[in-house]
Amino acid sequence: MMDFKQRQKRQKGQEKMKFLFLSFFLFLNLIFFLYVPTSVWANDYVVENKMKLTNAEQTEYELEQTESNIEQAEIELEQAEIEPEQTESEPEQTEEEMKQTESESGQAESKAEQPDVKLYALSAVLLDATNNRILYEKNADQIMPMASTTKIMTAIIALENGNMDDVVTVSKKAASMPKVHLGMREGEQYYLKDLMKSLMLESHNDSAVAIAEHIGQSVEGFAQMMNQKARDLGCNQTFFITPNGLDAEIDGKQHSTTAYELAKIAAYAIQNPKFDELIATRSASFNELTTQRSFTVNNKDRFLDMMTGAIGIKTGFTNKAGYCFVGAIERDGIKLVSVVLASGWPPHKNYKWTDTKALMNYGIDNYRYRNIEQEEIPNSLAVSGGIEDETKLYMEKEEISCLLADWDKVKTECEMKDCVTAPVQKNEIVGYEKIYINDEVYKVFPIKVKNSVGKYTYRYCLDKVLKCYILQEFLSQ
Numbered sequence: 001m002m003d004f005k006q007r008q009k010r011q012k013g014q015e016k017m018k019f020l021f022l023s024f025f026l027f028l029n030l031i032f033f034l035y036v037p038t039s040v041w042a043n044d045y046v047v048e049n050k051m052k053l054t055n056a057e058q059t060e061y062e063l064e065q066t067e068s069n070i071e072q073a074e075i076e077l078e079q080a081e082i083e084p085e086q087t088e089s090e091p092e093q094t095e096e097e098m099k100q101t102e103s104e105s106g107q108a109e110s111k112a113e114q115p116d117v118k119l120y121a122l123s124a125v126l127l128d129a130t131n132n133r134i135l136y137e138k139n140a141d142q143i144m145p146m147a148s149t150t151k152i153m154t155a156i157i158a159l160e161n162g163n164m165d166d167v168v169t170v171s172k173k174a175a176s177m178p179k180v181h182l183g184m185r186e187g188e189q190y191y192l193k194d195l196m197k198s199l200m201l202e203s204h205n206d207s208a209v210a211i212a213e214h215i216g217q218s219v220e221g222f223a224q225m226m227n228q229k230a231r232d233l234g235c236n237q238t239f240f241i242t243p244n245g246l247d248a249e250i251d252g253k254q255h256s257t258t259a260y261e262l263a264k265i266a267a268y269a270i271q272n273p274k275f276d277e278l279i280a281t282r283s284a285s286f287n288e289l290t291t292q293r294s295f296t297v298n299n300k301d302r303f304l305d306m307m308t309g310a311i312g313i314k315t316g317f318t319n320k321a322g323y324c325f326v327g328a329i330e331r332d333g334i335k336l337v338s339v340v341l342a343s344g345w346p347p348h349k350n351y352k353w354t355d356t357k358a359l360m361n362y363g364i365d366n367y368r369y370r371n372i373e374q375e376e377i378p379n380s381l382a383v384s385g386g387i388e389d390e391t392k393l394y395m396e397k398e399e400i401s402c403l404l405a406d407w408d409k410v411k412t413e414c415e416m417k418d419c420v421t422a423p424v425q426k427n428e429i430v431g432y433e434k435i436y437i438n439d440e441v442y443k444v445f446p447i448k449v450k451n452s453v454g455k456y457t458y459r460y461c462l463d464k465v466l467k468c469y470i471l472q473e474f475l476s477q
Contacts, residue, residue, distance in 0.1 A: 114407045120351040121340035125259040126359045128403045129267040129335040140260040144341045147316030148203045150245030164193035168214045177206040194286035201299045208244035235261035247320045259339040266326045267337045279312035325352040336363045372400040375412045386422030392450035422455040
């Protein structure tokens with residue numbers, strides 16, 4: 001009988017506990033539905049008032065600073081009244097110093113003034129070969145024919161896709177190319193490496209077609225490879241039809257490029273040691289493989305002997321393009337690429353050399369490598385509707401060194417959100433730090449979230465309550 005009463009009492013106690021737990025659970029639901037909107041509002045309120053508080057502190061600081069300035073002005077005024085004779089006794093020295101200051105200011109302004117470069121070329125550009133930044137330009141984005149400077153791309157495709165020990169058989173089409181040509185005959189055979197020397201040293205048109213047909217199966221196929229490479233290098237205004245640069249048109253589009261894009265192609269080419277070795281070759285001799293006809297080719301690039309550190313690269317001329325030249329130079333750690341298009345027509349054959357030297361001297365005389373410092377970013381960012389009020393931020397840093405002239409203006413701006421809404425993922429981009437040179441974006445660094453922040457949800461609240469309840473039950477035993 002006693003056991004029955006104890007069991008009954010225990011059963012009633014368990015039912016009571018169940019009832020209390022159910023009541024507690026319903027009470028938590030009510031709190032959650034009231035608390036979540038209030039919590040989100042509270043987060044926004046806290047963020048807003050933090051900003052107001054910061055503004056108020058700033059205003060108070062400015063008032064204190066103003067009062068301090070007023071006190072300082074009063075002290076200076078009293079000092080000026082005490083020593084009027086001393087102030088008046090030195091008028092000539094003050095005036096002289098003012099003139100000297102004005103002179104120094106004028107010198108600084110003249111020093112920071114960008115000089116103009118007088119060029120014959122209708123289109124030209126000077127490029128920092130390490131990052132493709134324009135240092136000087138004249139109609140650099142104007143689409144123009146480029147004549148045999150095309151062969152820079154022909155050489156790139158051949159070096160990257162061909163075997164220099166391959167044997168190339170000359171087609172009828174290749175043998176029919178007009179001057180300037182090697183004079184090869186249909187059916188003759190040459191090593192690809194020998195035709196590359198003919199291509200770049202003396203700019204032979206027949207060698208260009210023979211190379212194109214060997215690597216691209218046809219001139220059209222090779223042109224597709226050239227155009228694809230141009231797109232890969234970000235040259236969307238460049239269109240190749242021939243491998244030798246002779247004037248051509250197809251479907252209303254001319255064989256053409258821009259000075260800027262041609263400079264980018266050249267800057268890419270001189271990163272290849274095999275290309276550099278090829279264009280630096282002064283002369284070369286080789287034989288045709290079936291008849292043993294012998295040939296000697298000589299480098300026609302006079303720029304190699306015009307300036308210390310000259311690298312090359314390629315001349316060009318057609319009736320439409322005029323005289324063209326792509327040059328490169330490396331001196332004192334500075335590597336530059338220049339392009340001049342339509343730099344005169346016959347008899348002004350030397351204008352292209354004058355223009356190229358003017359551009360190179362402009363770069364060497366005015367530009368030096370200087371370090372650019374990145375700005376510090378905020379340590380954290382406010383989070384709305386999250387299980388945490390803020391999240392930590394980070395940004396990858398690097399040493400930035402760039403060719404800059406005295407007139408170049410560098411500034412850094414941090415563009416990021418004031419607040420993000422949960423959930424926030426780790427490494428999520430919330431802004432950017434941008435470095436500008438002369439109001440043009442030079443470098444961009446993403447600002448990222450260091451750790452994730454979950455959303456404040458009903459499930460999160462319930463999990464917290466259950467964990468607390470289970471912990472309490474465990475401790476009570």
